[in-house]
Amino acid sequence: MIIFKKISALQHHLDSLKSSKKAIGFVPTMGALHDGHLLLVQQSKTVCEVTVVSIFVNPTQFNDLTDFEKYPVTIEKDCLQLEQQHADILFLPSVTEMYPEGMMNQKPFDLGILETVLDGHYRPGHFQGVCQVVKRLLDIVQPKQLFLGQKDYQQCKVIQRLITVTGINASLVIVPTQREKDGLAMSSRNVRLTDEQRLQATAIYQQLIHVRDSVGTVSPLYLTQQATAALLHSGFSKVDYVAIADAESLEPLQSFSDNKKAIALIAAFIGNVRLIDNMLLR
Numbered sequence: 001m002i003i004f005k006k007i008s009a010l011q012h013h014l015d016s017l018k019s020s021k022k023a024i025g026f027v028p029t030m031g032a033l034h035d036g037h038l039l040l041v042q043q044s045k046t047v048c049e050v051t052v053v054s055i056f057v058n059p060t061q062f063n064d065l066t067d068f069e070k071y072p073v074t075i076e077k078d079c080l081q082l083e084q085q086h087a088d089i090l091f092l093p094s095v096t097e098m099y100p101e102g103m104m105n106q107k108p109f110d111l112g113i114l115e116t117v118l119d120g121h122y123r124p125g126h127f128q129g130v131c132q133v134v135k136r137l138l139d140i141v142q143p144k145q146l147f148l149g150q151k152d153y154q155q156c157k158v159i160q161r162l163i164t165v166t167g168i169n170a171s172l173v174i175v176p177t178q179r180e181k182d183g184l185a186m187s188s189r190n191v192r193l194t195d196e197q198r199l200q201a202t203a204i205y206q207q208l209i210h211v212r213d214s215v216g217t218v219s220p221l222y223l224t225q226q227a228t229a230a231l232l233h234s235g236f237s238k239v240d241y242v243a244i245a246d247a248e249s250l251e252p253l254q255s256f257s258d259n260k261k262a263i264a265l266i267a268a269f270i271g272n273v274r275l276i277d278n279m280l281l282r
């Protein structure tokens, strides 16, 4: 695996690969890698000839300074894991390399209702920051395929929209959520949970399963209220949302109908760690 910290050196290397018509797969991450990230790398390796991974903790997507400051950094372990997966290239830029003077503030992207629903509402500015960094990374790497995890479902929808509105020439591949044995979605933030919180955290998965198994028996509103109460009862300190939404638009669903694909999404705090997860309902 070759590690690049400078954009110019990375691009120089990629140019030679592209001129020999190698298909580039790209996996953007914020590091503290776990098996969920590695699954994205494996998927890229099965369909692309060259896999580029980036590790960059993007300051512009954190609406909570403490979350940014406490974001785990495990670069040496990450490099080892990527070597084991035979990733070809690791891009490891600094903040100044990514955002030279003047690039931090930019015109907002038109994200439609994705900007105001769910995490758009609870994390103001977050998706603009995500778009800013992903657009910059895509401009640098210019991959054929971009690999993102379903774990961040709204983020996938936002990036799909970014690709459409900017005309970026890359296709998005959404990779299923990788879970721990008890169902908890793998997340870099899980290491911040105490042993007790780690056990309590599985309630998110259990509630998603309960919602999925109850589709059609009661209303979405009743199900989301029930799940919210169950999370609070299980030790979660705050529930931002339990939502049942149209899986395409992410608009809330008032009822289950046969012709709409539905998804359940949860964001909740356990202590001061915010966890998110989702499950397609049909």
Ligand code: AMP
Residues within 6 Å of the ligand: 028, 029, 030, 031, 035, 036, 037, 039, 040, 147, 148, 149, 150, 151, 152, 175, 176, 177, 178, 179, 185, 186, 187, 188
């Ligand atoms: P992050 O480093 O958390 O920004 O995540 C980088 C990429 O890994 C994003 O596309 C995430 O959706 C994806 N990802 C994170 N956790 C998981 C997981 N448990 N399963 C699959 N993909 C994941």
